[in-house]
Amino acid sequence: MRNGIKVFAPATVANVACGFDILGFAIDSPGDEIVAKRNPNSKELRITDITGSKLKLPYETDKNTATIGILNLLKDLKINNIGIDLEIHKKMPFGSGMGSSAASACGGVFVVNELLKLGLEKKELIKYALDGEFIASGGYHADNIAPCMLGGIQLSKDANYYRLPLPKGLHVLMVYQQVEILTKAARKILSDTITLQQHIEQNTNLAGLIIGLYNADYSLLKNSLKDVIIEEQRKHLIPNFDFIKNITSFNNALGCSISGSGPTIFAIFDNTINMDAAKESIEKELVKQKRRFKIYESQINQEGTILL
Amino acid sequence: MRNGIKVFAPATVANVACGFDILGFAIDSPGDEIVAKRNPNSKELRITDITGSKLKLPYETDKNTATIGILNLLKDLKINNIGIDLEIHKKMPFGSGMGSSAASACGGVFVVNELLKLGLEKKELIKYALDGEFIASGGYHADNIAPCMLGGIQLSKDANYYRLPLPKGLHVLMVYQQVEILTKAARKILSDTITLQQHIEQNTNLAGLIIGLYNADYSLLKNSLKDVIIEEQRKHLIPNFDFIKNITSFNNALGCSISGSGPTIFAIFDNTINMDAAKESIEKELVKQKRRFKIYESQINQEGTILL
Numbered sequence: 001m002r003n004g005i006k007v008f009a010p011a012t013v014a015n016v017a018c019g020f021d022i023l024g025f026a027i028d029s030p031g032d033e034i035v036a037k038r039n040p041n042s043k044e045l046r047i048t049d050i051t052g053s054k055l056k057l058p059y060e061t062d063k064n065t066a067t068i069g070i071l072n073l074l075k076d077l078k079i080n081n082i083g084i085d086l087e088i089h090k091k092m093p094f095g096s097g098m099g100s101s102a103a104s105a106c107g108g109v110f111v112v113n114e115l116l117k118l119g120l121e122k123k124e125l126i127k128y129a130l131d132g133e134f135i136a137s138g139g140y141h142a143d144n145i146a147p148c149m150l151g152g153i154q155l156s157k158d159a160n161y162y163r164l165p166l167p168k169g170l171h172v173l174m175v176y177q178q179v180e181i182l183t184k185a186a187r188k189i190l191s192d193t194i195t196l197q198q199h200i201e202q203n204t205n206l207a208g209l210i211i212g213l214y215n216a217d218y219s220l221l222k223n224s225l226k227d228v229i230i231e232e233q234r235k236h237l238i239p240n241f242d243f244i245k246n247i248t249s250f251n252n253a254l255g256c257s258i259s260g261s262g263p264t265i266f267a268i269f270d271n272t273i274n275m276d277a278a279k280e281s282i283e284k285e286l287v288k289q290k291r292r293f294k295i296y297e298s299q300i301n302q303e304g305t306i307l308l
Numbered sequence: 309m310r311n312g313i314k315v316f317a318p319a320t321v322a323n324v325a326c327g328f329d330i331l332g333f334a335i336d337s338p339g340d341e342i343v344a345k346r347n348p349n350s351k352e353l354r355i356t357d358i359t360g361s362k363l364k365l366p367y368e369t370d371k372n373t374a375t376i377g378i379l380n381l382l383k384d385l386k387i388n389n390i391g392i393d394l395e396i397h398k399k400m401p402f403g404s405g406m407g408s409s410a411a412s413a414c415g416g417v418f419v420v421n422e423l424l425k426l427g428l429e430k431k432e433l434i435k436y437a438l439d440g441e442f443i444a445s446g447g448y449h450a451d452n453i454a455p456c457m458l459g460g461i462q463l464s465k466d467a468n469y470y471r472l473p474l475p476k477g478l479h480v481l482m483v484y485q486q487v488e489i490l491t492k493a494a495r496k497i498l499s500d501t502i503t504l505q506q507h508i509e510q511n512t513n514l515a516g517l518i519i520g521l522y523n524a525d526y527s528l529l530k531n532s533l534k535d536v537i538i539e540e541q542r543k544h545l546i547p548n549f550d551f552i553k554n555i556t557s558f559n560n561a562l563g564c565s566i567s568g569s570g571p572t573i574f575a576i577f578d579n580t581i582n583m584d585a586a587k588e589s590i591e592k593e594l595v596k597q598k599r600r601f602k603i604y605e606s607q608i609n610q611e612g613t614i615l616l
Contacts, residue, residue, distance in 0.1 A: 022512045155519060157512050158531060162519050193501045199510065199537070204330045204465050206511055210518045211463060211470050223466060229507070 004037035004087070005115055009107035009305040011092050011296075012099035013172070013266045014143035016153070017227040017257040018205035024099070024143040025153035026301035027172050032100070033308070034066060034107035035087040036115045042083030045070055045112075052090035064088075065101045065136050066108035069128035073109055077118065084112060094136075096176050097260035102144035105132030110149070110305045122149050122304065123161065139187075144260065151304030153213065167216035170300055171275045173248065175282055176264040177239050178292035186234060186261030194229050201228045218254065218270055225255020225268065238263040239291065244282055251278040272297075312345035312395070313423055317415035317613040319400050319604075320407035321480070321574045322451035324461070325535040325565040326513035332407070332451040333461035334609035335480050340408070341616070342374060342415035343395040344423045350391030353378055353420075360398035372396070373409045373444050374416035377436035381417055385426065392420060402444075404484050405568035410452035413440030418457070418613045430457050430612065431469065446495070452568065459612030461521065475524035478608055479583050481556065483590055484572040485547050486600035494542060494569030502537050509536045526562065526578055533563020533576065546571045547599065552590055559586040580605075 010031040014024040039046070045067060047059045061067035066088050074082070086108070094100045109128040113120050129145045142156035155162045208224030211217065235241040238258065248256040248267035251274040256267035269275040279295055286293045318339040322332040347354070353375060355367045369375035374396050382390070394416070402408045417436045421428050437453045450464035463470045516532030519525070543549040546566065556564040556575035559582040564575035577583040587603055594601045 019511070019515070021508050022515065155512075155515050157516050157528075160528075162516075162523075162528070164519070190504060192505075193503055194507055195501055196498060196537075197500075199502055199507045200329050202507065203327070203511055203514055204463075207327070207330065207463050207514055207518055208465050208470075210515055211472070214522050215470075220465075220468075220470070229504075 004035045005111060006033055006035045006308040007107050007111040007114065007305060008033055008308050009103040009110065009148055010151070010301045012102055012144045012147045014099060014260040015227070015230065015258070016209070017225045017255055018202050018209055019143070019155070020227070020230050021141050021143055022156050023153070024147040026147040026151050026304055027174065027296070027298040028301045029298055030091040030296060032091055032103040032107050033089040034104070034111045035089070036111040037085045038115065039083035039085045042085070043081040045074070045084045046086065047088060048085045049087040050090070051088070053094060055094045057088070057094070063135070065132040066104035067132070068135060069105055069109040069130070069132040070112045072131050073112065073128045079116070082116070084115065093176070097258065097262045097264040098174065098176065099144035099148055099260060101136030102129070102133050102148045105129040106145060106148045106305045108132060114307055125149060126161070147304065149304050151302045153300065164210060164213045166300055167213065167218065169270050171269045171272055172298050172300060173267045173269065173275050173279055174259060174264055174296040174298065175244055176294045177286065179237070179239060179263045186237070190230065190233055198229050222254045225257070227257045231257050234258055234262055238265065240286070241265065243285065247281045248278045251275070253278065312343045313419060314341055314343045314616040315415050315419040315422065315613060316341055316616050317411040317418065317456055318459070318609045320410055320452045320456045322407060322568040323535070323538065323566070324517070325533045325563055326510050326517055327451070327463070328538050329449050329451055330464050331461070332455040334455040334459050334612055335482065335604070335606040336609045337606050338399040338604060340399055340411040340415050341397040342412070342419045343397070344419040345393045346423065347391035347393045350393070351389040353382070353392045354394065355396060356393045357395040358398070359396070361402060363402045365396070365402070371443070373440040374412035375440070376443060377413055377417040377438070377440040378420045380439050381420065381436045387424070390424070392423065394419070401484070405566065405570040405572040406482065406484065407452035407456055407568060409444030410437070410441055410456045413437040414453060414456045414613045416440060422615055433457060434469070455612065457612050459610045461608065472518060472521045474608055475521065475526065477578050479577045479580055480606050480608060481575045481577065481583050481587055482567060482572055482604040482606065483552055484602045485594065487545070487547060487571045494545070498538065498541055506537050530562045533565070535565045539565050542566055542570055546573065548594070549573065551593065555589045556586045559583070561586065
């Protein structure tokens with residue numbers, strides 16, 4: 001698109017093992033790209049192109065994750081009769097657990113804020129991005145939206161977002177196998193209750209994870225990146241889950257669990273040698289099984305959604 | 309006791325609203341005093357005096373919280389036939405939720421480590437103090453023991469203890485009303501299960517509390533010092549719970565909840581003016597009700613168990 005501006009919105013890992021619904025981090029790649037351009041011949045927001053999605057995504061702006069937030073934003077600011085053409089270039093599959101809907105939602109409101117020079121801060125844009133996320137996931141959880149917009153690892157609490165410090169040298173392996181799991185469905189299979197003992201264990205792990213991040217205590221991180229509640233209930237939806245987790249553990253990952261509601265599996269390493277070794281073993285097996293899959297290696301993204 | 313050495317072991321607040329079983333902090337006063345002396349005419353550990361307890365505490369060393377850990381310590385170090393006389397001066401009631409048994413257990417092993425110059429570090433002594441705590445509470449929880457021994461606010465995880473940073477100017481109000489609640493009994497009334505929603509909320513509060521401590525973010529502390537699981541189930545055991553909590557809230561406490569398994573109620577303030585005002589109102593009401601009660605005002609203790 002000529003004369004347009006382009007933004008990048010990163011993939012994200014929500015839950016992060018022990019922080020169900022409240023914790024997430026962004027990775028450097030993949031990430032969606034959204035292009036926006038003023039259209040003097042139009043008086044409305046339009047989606048002119050969607051690429052990269054096997055799923056047929058809606059062109060109706062009141063139904064697409066990328067545009068719902070924009071409509072609400074324009075409405076709140078009483079901006080009418082303005083022509084904006086939008087291209088959405090998906091770089092990750094919907095229903096993969098990599099925060100695909102969050103990336104489109106963040107990219108959408110961010111690009112329009114830039115295009116029209118509205119001057120809203122990122123934290124103010126999150127509210128609108130959440131509107132887009134809502135139709136995809138059925139909930140107002142910011143565990144993908146906050147890191148996607150702001151970068152880093154973020155805790156969401158009461159509509160506030162807290163960036164946690166990141167020790168050096170963390171690397172993330174993402175293993176996506178083509179099985180679609182929709183967040184809404186993945187939520188439905190979760191039991192409404194847990195035991196007090198599970199709560200105490202998960203609570204302790206979350207505390208350990210946060211302290212480990214503040215103190216750059218890798219051994220504490222390794223002892224804390226565990227999910228004793230959700231993983232057991234969802235892992236049967238993901239082919240090769242135990243195999244992949246065991247391989248990452250054998251290669252000294254700090255932790256491995258389900259990214260968001262899956263099926264992507266993430267593992268965190270403190271060096272690339274171990275990560276590469278794990279990647280190679282997993283790749284070999286998935287090729288042997290003739291799976292459709294994709295493996296990403298990345299660092300944690302610090303910038304969030306940015307202008308390209 | 310002439311020629312003896314004396315140690316001080318502080319009262320502690322376990323759970324700290326959102327950290328059930330894993331979090332605790334020590335306060336400057338009250339605290340138990342334990343005195344120890346070598347006795348050349350004896351070949352064993354003896355309790356020669358117990359003061360300050362309305363409850364009849366056992367003089368048998370294999371039954372008293374203060375001495376069980378000592379016996380195990382001496383056994384592990386293969387120290388036999390040594391005469392030690394011990395005085396235990398209780399400064400807080402048993403079954404008050406102020407970590408009375410932890411104070412005796414920590415004081416006991418600490419004083420003997422000093423007396424015999426055994427040279428164990430505090431973190432090594434915790435293991436033995438936990439043996440004493442076990443008979444009192446029926447569990448190996450270090451949420452009182454760790455802060456009592458080490459001071460500050462401590463997270464216990466997998467037999468490791470992590471001291472969290474303390475923002476300046478925190479003050480603690482403790483309201484004890486004479487109703488005895490034994491930890492074992494208080495545990496029994498707790499439901500074995502909670503909802504996933506309660507878990508998420510409590511988990512978020514714990515994360516907020518820890519981040520609030522690291523960032524000295526008083527507003528986040530205030531939004532996080534909440535217990536949505538245990539308090540509701542136990543508060544009916546404590547007279548005037550809602551009244552006291554409301555008074556502290558009215559006086560801008562950062563948080564107020566049950567100390568350990570109660571009946572003591574703790575409230576944290578960021579200044580003494582508000583704390584004093586809350587204290588006065590509570591005192592007035594409890595006097596009017598002709599309650600037997602005691603109110604303590606204290607700072608958070610940083611030293612833990614010390615030689616006097």
